[in-house]
Amino acid sequence: MALIVQKFGGTSVGSIDRIKNVAARALATQAAGNDVVVIVSAMSGETNRLLKLASDLTGMADGREVDALAATGEQVTAALTAIAIQAAGGKARSFLGHQLKVLTDSAFTKARIKAIDAQKLMETLASGTIAVVAGFQGVDEEGSITTLGRGGSDTSAVAVAAAIGAGACEIFTDVDGVYTTDPNICKTARKIERISYEEMLELASLGAKVLQIRSVEVAMKYGVPVHVRSSFSDAPGTWVVGEDALESVTVTGVAYDKAEARVMLVGVDDEPGMVANIFGALAAENVGVDMIIQNASSAAHKTDVTFTVNKTDLAKTRLVMDHIALAVRATGIAYDEDVAKVSIVGLGMRSHAGVAAQMFRILADERINIQAISTSEIKVSCLVATRYTELAVRALHDGFGLGKAPVKQG
Amino acid sequence: MALIVQKFGGTSVGSIDRIKNVAARALATQAAGNDVVVIVSAMSGETNRLLKLASDLTGMADGREVDALAATGEQVTAALTAIAIQAAGGKARSFLGHQLKVLTDSAFTKARIKAIDAQKLMETLASGTIAVVAGFQGVDEEGSITTLGRGGSDTSAVAVAAAIGAGACEIFTDVDGVYTTDPNICKTARKIERISYEEMLELASLGAKVLQIRSVEVAMKYGVPVHVRSSFSDAPGTWVVGEDALESVTVTGVAYDKAEARVMLVGVDDEPGMVANIFGALAAENVGVDMIIQNASSAAHKTDVTFTVNKTDLAKTRLVMDHIALAVRATGIAYDEDVAKVSIVGLGMRSHAGVAAQMFRILADERINIQAISTSEIKVSCLVATRYTELAVRALHDGFGLGKAPVKQG
Numbered sequence: 001m002a003l004i005v006q007k008f009g010g011t012s013v014g015s016i017d018r019i020k021n022v023a024a025r026a027l028a029t030q031a032a033g034n035d036v037v038v039i040v041s042a043m044s045g046e047t048n049r050l051l052k053l054a055s056d057l058t059g060m061a062d063g064r065e066v067d068a069l070a071a072t073g074e075q076v077t078a079a080l081t082a083i084a085i086q087a088a089g090g091k092a093r094s095f096l097g098h099q100l101k102v103l104t105d106s107a108f109t110k111a112r113i114k115a116i117d118a119q120k121l122m123e124t125l126a127s128g129t130i131a132v133v134a135g136f137q138g139v140d141e142e143g144s145i146t147t148l149g150r151g152g153s154d155t156s157a158v159a160v161a162a163a164i165g166a167g168a169c170e171i172f173t174d175v176d177g178v179y180t181t182d183p184n185i186c187k188t189a190r191k192i193e194r195i196s197y198e199e200m201l202e203l204a205s206l207g208a209k210v211l212q213i214r215s216v217e218v219a220m221k222y223g224v225p226v227h228v229r230s231s232f233s234d235a236p237g238t239w240v241v242g243e244d245a246l247e248s249v250t251v252t253g254v255a256y257d258k259a260e261a262r263v264m265l266v267g268v269d270d271e272p273g274m275v276a277n278i279f280g281a282l283a284a285e286n287v288g289v290d291m292i293i294q295n296a297s298s299a300a301h302k303t304d305v306t307f308t309v310n311k312t313d314l315a316k317t318r319l320v321m322d323h324i325a326l327a328v329r330a331t332g333i334a335y336d337e338d339v340a341k342v343s344i345v346g347l348g349m350r351s352h353a354g355v356a357a358q359m360f361r362i363l364a365d366e367r368i369n370i371q372a373i374s375t376s377e378i379k380v381s382c383l384v385a386t387r388y389t390e391l392a393v394r395a396l397h398d399g400f401g402l403g404k405a406p407v408k409q410g
Numbered sequence: 411m412a413l414i415v416q417k418f419g420g421t422s423v424g425s426i427d428r429i430k431n432v433a434a435r436a437l438a439t440q441a442a443g444n445d446v447v448v449i450v451s452a453m454s455g456e457t458n459r460l461l462k463l464a465s466d467l468t469g470m471a472d473g474r475e476v477d478a479l480a481a482t483g484e485q486v487t488a489a490l491t492a493i494a495i496q497a498a499g500g501k502a503r504s505f506l507g508h509q510l511k512v513l514t515d516s517a518f519t520k521a522r523i524k525a526i527d528a529q530k531l532m533e534t535l536a537s538g539t540i541a542v543v544a545g546f547q548g549v550d551e552e553g554s555i556t557t558l559g560r561g562g563s564d565t566s567a568v569a570v571a572a573a574i575g576a577g578a579c580e581i582f583t584d585v586d587g588v589y590t591t592d593p594n595i596c597k598t599a600r601k602i603e604r605i606s607y608e609e610m611l612e613l614a615s616l617g618a619k620v621l622q623i624r625s626v627e628v629a630m631k632y633g634v635p636v637h638v639r640s641s642f643s644d645a646p647g648t649w650v651v652g653e654d655a656l657e658s659v660t661v662t663g664v665a666y667d668k669a670e671a672r673v674m675l676v677g678v679d680d681e682p683g684m685v686a687n688i689f690g691a692l693a694a695e696n697v698g699v700d701m702i703i704q705n706a707s708s709a710a711h712k713t714d715v716t717f718t719v720n721k722t723d724l725a726k727t728r729l730v731m732d733h734i735a736l737a738v739r740a741t742g743i744a745y746d747e748d749v750a751k752v753s754i755v756g757l758g759m760r761s762h763a764g765v766a767a768q769m770f771r772i773l774a775d776e777r778i779n780i781q782a783i784s785t786s787e788i789k790v791s792c793l794v795a796t797r798y799t800e801l802a803v804r805a806l807h808d809g810f811g812l813g814k815a816p817v818k819q820g
Contacts, residue, residue: 016467019467020467053486054490057429057430058497060497062492064503065489065490065493065496065504066489066493068485069485069486069489071485072482075478079478082475083468084467087468087470093474
């Protein structure tokens with residue numbers, strides 16, 4: 001008898017027929033000898049419909065009320081899924097955030113889970129009942145409804161799996177797993193069988209939008225095995241697991257992100273505190289900065305500072321720069337929205353020298369100019385002109401042999 | 411500084427613009443020096459949309475899950491109304507059934523309120539904030555969401571008004587008050603300025619669907635003055651109050667109901683226990699019986715028993731009668747769906763003899779045959795052929811002088 005959490009996203013519960021499919025799958029999993037907890041998202045389109053009602057009233061709606069509004073989407077699906085399981089002859093009971101005591105902080109619209117009371121769930125499961133939990137929502141100390149941000153149902157699922165000590169958290173979605181890169185631009189992209197939490201985090205934050213980043217963090221913290229798979233087939237998908245359960249390969253995947261813009265401050269005074277001034281001013285305006293590159297100082301105590309921000313923050317960034325450029329005595333500012341970040345991710349980089357050099361060589365062979373470089377322990381990112389994105393992704397995917405079965409590292 | 415509860419029904423919150431009107435009205439009431447609690451229904455059509463989703467899955471959905479589903483309608487409106495008040499510059503905070511601790515029994519889809527915790531509301535009001543409460547919903551001892559049945563938001567409003575000791579409970583609706591009869595069939599129908607709880611109960615149960623019956627019972631029990639009025643104008647509507655606040659008139663209103671069917675058992679044995687057998691069998695099948703008439707026994711220990719049931723229960727009634735007719739040795743059974751119940755209601759009947767006789771005379775003058783009669787302390791109902799309904803209503807309305815200003819009783 002195993003304990004299994006199954007999470008179904010918006011498209012997987014997007015119609016009455018699809019909800020019936022979810023019920024059938026949960027019942028089949030139970031019939032195979034498992035205790036089953038189902039976590040559901042809002043029916044596809046519903047969250048947007050609800051948020052539009054609020055935005056029709058004002059562009060600045062109070063977060064507490066927006067969360068009370070948005071949380072109804074998952075409440076509807078949870079009730080319908082329980083009814084569907086019952087209609088198919090099973091036992092089911094729905095649970096909302098406040099009923100399970102999914103305790104969060106009070107950061108409305110992006111709350112973080114602090115605790116989950118597993119007792120009610122365990123009692124429900126003990127009676128042979130399938131527990132259906134509304135994802136995305138929690139409740140704060142005051143009893144106000146909170147939500148966990150876009151994709152938050154993934155985090156609900158992993159947190160519930162951690163709280164009840166589930167053997168696996170299955171994330172059913174409209175893709176059949178995590179790929180070595182975007183199959184839309186690279187025909188040889190291959191489904192990854194197993195990937196580490198760390199690699200998944202890098203891939204998620206680099207633009208592979210299969211799992212909410214926060215859910216991977218929680219899974220890593222509590223060691224919950226996550227299985228990303230298709231709700232429209234029985235084929236196995238991708239397991240996201242601890243790295244001790246993996247044969248590490250040099251490069252696991254290639255990601256890209258066209259959402260960033262590049263900012264360059266030219267000829268600033270190379271003095272202590274200069275970069276602190278620049279990025280302190282941006283942080284004060286809540287502008288998140290991704291890559292930061294400071295070139296080595298040349299002559300005359302002058303240097304160049306390059307960084308990237310999300311394109312949606314560019315207007316705010318320009319206002320900040322107009323002030324800060326004077327303070328750091330920059331001789332010029334350049335903005336470039338025509339950039340894309342292409343990244344390779346892989347645990348094997350830690351022990352395998354020369355991976356970055358190999359990446360630069362592959363790009364150079366395609367005559368793609370690298371505008372900026374940023375590295376972490378298990379990834380290398382290069383900024384290139386947008387028009388080279390697909391070419392770069394395909395070249396790296398083939399160059400690192402990702403279209404073939406994984407090469408095992410000794 | 412007065413405490414005022416304002417309840418808005420589905421059509422009054424049926425669009426974003428109408429929700430803005432609700433916000434404006436609540437703010438104006440607050441600006442006039444009152445503390446304001448707003449109770450809202452689901453946007454018109456929303457409850458039906460939600461229930462259809464459940465009925466698309468099964469005709470026998472579990473009440474607990476149906477309530478979790480249906481309660482989202484009011485949750486959406488409560489959040490939107492709070493946002494609308496804030497967008498108009500006011501302070502507002504939404505409350506759901508479980509947040510206010512609207513404790514009910516566990517009779518899902520028709521729960522009854524047992525208690526309301528007034529403290530959170532009073533704290534909210536004390537800070538100059540308008541409290542917006544989701545109507546129709548409560549929570550049982552286990553924390554499951556319950557709903558109060560169709561029209562339940564009226565009862566939510568009156569119960570909240572009672573809990574906080576409000577000076578008035580205003581019910582905003584799409585009609586401008588309670589009328590002496592249906593204005594669609596009687597042009598001289600007149601808006602009633604003040605009516606007693608008892609009369610309102612009789613009118614409500616007789617088919618004037620302005621207020622949920624249960625809400626009037628709660629208002630009577632706690633002495634909450636209820637003001638039924640239009641959400642589309644500032645004109646005063648109808649006050650429903652205790653009878654000590656009223657000049658009693660003989661007849662206050664004329665109601666009709668076409669929902670019932672007549673059943674007649676002919677020539678049954680006139681023995682002790684006979685009617686107990688008949689109505690016990692119907693009760694066992696959950697068939698509610700309204701009028702019951704047993705004619706005085708004639709010869710040979712035989713009698714006739716006539717009663718009315720809701721037309722929707724007629725099929726079930728026929729099954730019961732097929733069995734019971736043998737048991738009581740009836741010589742025949744007749745069913746008639748072509749009947750309507752026409753009633754006059756008025757506190758003054760208690761002290762004023764001859765009102766029933768006057769009703770029968772008015773109907774006789776119009777050559778309308780009376781098929782059955784039923785009376786209570788403050789009402790007289792007559793069953794007539796459906797085609798006479800409108801004629802009977804108009805004749806009674808004019809015959810008792812309801813088109814004119816009320817006649818005061820000494």
